[in-house]
Amino acid sequence: DAGVTQSPTHLIKTRGQQVTLRCSPISGHKSVSWYQQVLGQGPQFIFQYYEKEERGRGNFPDRFSARQFPNYSSELNVNALLLGDSALYLCASSFTPTGGYEQYFGPGTRLTVT
Amino acid sequence: KNEVEQSPQNLTAQEGEFITINCSYSVGISALHWLQQHPGGGIVSLFMLSSGKKKHGRLIATINIQEKHSSLHITASHPRDSAVYICAVSPTGNQFYFGTGTSLTVIP
Numbered sequence: 001d002a003g004v005t006q007s008p009t010h011l012i013k014t015r016g017q018q019v020t021l022r023c024s025p026i027s028g029h030k031s032v033s034w035y036q037q038v039l040g041q042g043p044q045f046i047f048q049y050y051e052k053e054e055r056g057r058g059n060f061p062d063r064f065s066a067r068q069f070p071n072y073s074s075e076l077n078v079n080a081l082l083l084g085d086s087a088l089y090l091c092a093s094s095f096t097p098t099g100g101y102e103q104y105f106g107p108g109t110r111l112t113v114t
Numbered sequence: 115k116n117e118v119e120q121s122p123q124n125l126t127a128q129e130g131e132f133i134t135i136n137c138s139y140s141v142g143i144s145a146l147h148w149l150q151q152h153p154g155g156g157i158v159s160l161f162m163l164s165s166g167k168k169k170h171g172r173l174i175a176t177i178n179i180q181e182k183h184s185s186l187h188i189t190a191s192h193p194r195d196s197a198v199y200i201c202a203v204s205p206t207g208n209q210f211y212f213g214t215g216t217s218l219t220v221i222p
Contacts, residue, residue, distance in 0.1 A: 033210070037155070042118075042200055042212035056209045088155045103147070103210070105157035 002026070004093050004106035012112045013081050021076045021109045025093030031055070032074040033103065034066055035090040043090055049074055050097040078111075086113045117141050120201050120213035127220050133188040135216045137201030140182065148175050148186050149200040151215065157200070160186070191220045 005024045013019050025032050031050040035043035048056035049068035068074045072093075078085055088110050092103040119138045127133050137146070148160040161168050161175040163184070168175050172191075177184040188195055201213040 035210075035212075042214040043157075043202075043210075044212070045209045048209070058209065090155070090157060092157075102159050102162045104159060105149070108155040108157075110155065 004091055004104050006089075006091050006106040006109050008109060009107070010110045010112075012114060014114055015081055015083060017081050017113075018077065018079045019081060019111060021078075021089050021091075021111070022073065023076070023091030023093075023106060024073045025091075026104055029093035029095055029104070030072050031094045031097040032068055032072065033092045033094075034074070034076045035092065036060070037088040037090060037108075038084075039087070046076070048097055055097050081113045083113050086111060116213070117211040118201055118203055118213040120199075120216050122216060123214070124217045125219070127191050127218070129192060129220055129222050131191050131220075133191050133195075133218065133220075135186045135199050135201075135218070137184045137186070137213055138182060139184075139201075139203045139211070141203065141205045141211065143179075143203040143205050145204050146177055146184050147202040147204070147210075148184070149202060151198040151200060153197075160199075188218075193220045193222050196220050 007022045033048040034046040037043040045058035047066045052068045063079045066076045088108045090108045091106040094103045121136045145164045147162050150158045172189045174187040198215040200215045202210045
């Protein structure tokens with residue numbers, strides 16, 4: 001069975017542009033979470049979605065948005081990119097959003113903003 | 115203030131040594147996770163625990179809920195164990211709090 005997949009693997013954008021990152025969860029998993037990991041730091045929680053509804057949001061500006069589709073895949077959108085948005089964006093899926101279930105992480109999308 | 119603190123930040127060990135990485139947290143949790151991240155970014159979940167102790171191969175994770183503390187032990191360390199080890203806690207499941215990670219280098 002395939003693990004969590006993310007696309008693209010790497011992405012280079014310029015300041016002010018918009019970007020869309022994609023995540024497909026493990027089959028059967030209905031919860032998807034997004035994290036931002038700046039170089040040298042631990043991941044920071046951005047969003048959690050479950051059954052197409054937002055269940056949690058971290059301390060990120062409104063330039064960051066996400067959605068989950070009926071097949072439980074998810075997209076993360078970032079508008080008006082800033083240099084500080086350069087990071088590894090990780091997606092993780094779990095069966096449910098409760099803390100008692102393991103999260104499985106994708107390989108990440110490395111975004112570079114120039 | 116970070117909800118999750120890890121120590122040490124960096125650790126260098128000789129092959130075969132016993133390694134301990136510590137994690138302290140300040141919030142009530144439903145579960146604590148130990149993650150491994152190799153260069154390039156991929157994260158692998160090593161353990162999820164809410165009480166007691168778990169063992170997988172040479173890795174052992176313990177948690178003390180009352181003291182809000184967890185440890186990850188690696189016995190007979192090997193160069194392939196070199197990675198960043200991250201502690202994460204989930205208070206409600208809607209949000210994870212991550213430590214900044216412990217960078218482990220095991221020298222042959």
